Every structure is written in C-alpha cells, then in structure tokens.
Amino acid sequence: MLDLTGKNALVTGIANNRSIAWGISQQLSKAGANIGVTYLPDEKGRMEKKVRDLTEPLNPSLFLPCNVQNDDQVTATFDAVKESWGRLDILIHCLAFANRDDLTGDFSDTSRQGFQTALEISAYSLVKLAQQAKALMTEGGSIVTLTYLGGVRVVPNYNVMGIAKAALEMNVRYLAAELGPGNIRVNGISAGPIRTLASSAVGGILDMIHHVEEVAPLRRTVTQAEVGNAATFLCSDLASGVTGQILYVDSGYEIMGM
Ligand SMILES: NC(=O)c1ccc[n+]([C@@H]2O[C@H](COP(=O)([O-])OP(=O)(O)OC[C@H]3O[C@@H](n4cnc5c(N)ncnc54)[C@H](O)[C@@H]3O)[C@@H](O)[C@H]2O)c1
Numbered sequence: 001m002l003d004l005t006g007k008n009a010l011v012t013g014i015a016n017n018r019s020i021a022w023g024i025s026q027q028l029s030k031a032g033a034n035i036g037v038t039y040l041p042d043e044k045g046r047m048e049k050k051v052r053d054l055t056e057p058l059n060p061s062l063f064l065p066c067n068v069q070n071d072d073q074v075t076a077t078f079d080a081v082k083e084s085w086g087r088l089d090i091l092i093h094c095l096a097f098a099n100r101d102d103l104t105g106d107f108s109d110t111s112r113q114g115f116q117t118a119l120e121i122s123a124y125s126l127v128k129l130a131q132q133a134k135a136l137m138t139e140g141g142s143i144v145t146l147t148y149l150g151g152v153r154v155v156p157n158y159n160v161m162g163i164a165k166a167a168l169e170m171n172v173r174y175l176a177a178e179l180g181p182g183n184i185r186v187n188g189i190s191a192g193p194i195r196t197l198a199s200s201a202v203g204g205i206l207d208m209i210h211h212v213e214e215v216a217p218l219r220r221t222v223t224q225a226e227v228g229n230a231a232t233f234l235c236s237d238l239a240s241g242v243t244g245q246i247l248y249v250d251s252g253y254e255i256m257g258m
Helices: 020-030 046-058 071-085 112-136 159-182 205-215 224-235
Strands: 008-011 034-039 062-065 090-093 141-147 184-191 246-249
Touching: 008 020, 008 071, 020 034, 020 046, 020 090, 020 224, 034 046, 034 071, 046 062, 062 071, 071 112, 090 112, 112 141, 112 159, 112 184, 141 159, 141 224, 159 184, 184 224, 224 246
Parallel strands: 008 034, 008 090, 034 062, 090 141, 141 184, 184 246
Antiparallel strands: none
C-alpha cells in the first residue's frame, strides 16, 4: 500500500541537499513515484543548475521554474504538468520565506511589507498551488505542506513566520474540507528544527536544535529522510482516511510542557 508506482508527484522547494523537499522527493522516488521538480529561478540561473545536478539521480520527468509570487509561472507549471502527465496525484508544498530582519528581535517591529511577503510566499502559495492542482487531480490526490511548532506556540525569533505557519495550518483545514469530496487529501507535517538554508535565517536556530536534543522524548532532532518517510505515508493509500491533519515529526518535542 506504500507503493507509489504510477503516481505523478510534483515537488516544490528543493534548494540544495539539505532541503526537506530533497528528503521528501528521495523517499517518494524510492516508493516508485514519478517525480517532477520545481525550483525558484534566479537571474544567473544558479539555482536551476544546482537543483538540476542534485535531482538528476531521481530522473525527474518535469523540471520547471516556479516562483510562487509569479502567477504566470504558476500557471505555466501546471500547464506543463497537464501536457506531460495529464494527471497529478501528489503535490508537495515545501517552501517559505521571510525577510531575515523579521526573524530576529521584537515581533512588534515587523514591517507591513515584511508581514505581507512572509504570508504571501509561505501561506497564500499553498492556496494558489492547490487552486491549480485540484483540476489535475482527477483521480483524487494528496497535498502535503510543511509547517513548524512556531505556528501554534511562541518560539523566540520565529516571529512573523509563526503567523504565516498559523495561516498555513488553517489553509490545510479549509482546503481539506473543500477538496475532500473529490478524494483530494490535504495534510501538513510539523517538522522539528533541521539545519537548512531557510532555517539558518531564523535567529538562534542552533540553540533550538540543541534544546530539542536535550528535551525531546527521542533526545535528538529529526532528519530530512524521516520527514520524507512521513510525507510518503501521507501520500500513500496507507493514509487514505487522513485529511486536514498536522502530523508532528519532531522526535516528540511537541508533547513536552517543560
Ligand atoms: N528546517 C526546519 O527546521 C523546518 C522545520 C519545520 C518546517 N520547515 C519548513 O519546511 C519548508 C522547507 O524549508 P527547508 O527548511 O527545507 O529550507 P530550504 O531553504 O531548503 O527550502 C525553502 C525553499 O523555499 C523556496 N522558496 C522561497 N521563496 C520562494 C518563492 N517565492 N517561490 C518558490 N519557492 C520559494 C526556496 O527556493 C527553497 O527551495 C518550509 O516551509 C519551512 O518553513 C522547516
């Protein structure tokens, strides 16, 4: 039932070999899924090359630029999915952004522009991608996004990203309710802190990781592959009755009071 052979999976958010999306795409591929990759394009084409080289072993059948702030690129992405695959089964939303200045210091200093940017890229993008994906998920499907405990509890320095994750987690529930009748399931994974490009922008990330290593029931933080395994489960028939949920993959840290 964990076999994803014949399933078409579009993965967003791979930036480098530390990316959680890279861990997820490797596990989806191991389970047999046909992988499509999107990357955030830059003027010099650096990201394209880096992500292309990294993902080559998975033999992605689609490789597309997709800045979620650019509606034309989002539309072009799903047009390409329709043309090449005809049908989409799995969408992995694994991206977020906030200005570095807004990920340290006082939350009340967040600027209007910083707030809008964080919410647009990190939360609205799931709505935008789901809007396009639902028409292609003609045989049902699974949408998985990545969130963090800072969306439900106050975590020092996480600041505006916590607000974005709170919005993202509500997006999961509203989308699950809307898309459920079409057998499209929508879930989130709340991952424990992992060293990545995005998390390095959060002030004190290493302290957060050390704290988890001391306090979490498993006395360690999690790996990208463990998050990838949970995502693969959520995308498989093993999770056919699961939607609208946030699954904690955090070594159990979330249950602790002290
Ligand atoms: N690393 C952690 O500790 C941790 C914990 C819980 C949740 N998460 C979440 O996991 C997800 C992936 O982050 P990561 O830690 O793997 O870091 P990462 O830096 O590897 O991935 C973030 C991705 O977002 C992409 N991105 C940023 N702006 C974009 C835009 N406008 N359009 C398209 N893509 C854009 C980047 O290109 C990058 O690939 C994020 O949602 C993050 O909040 C991370």
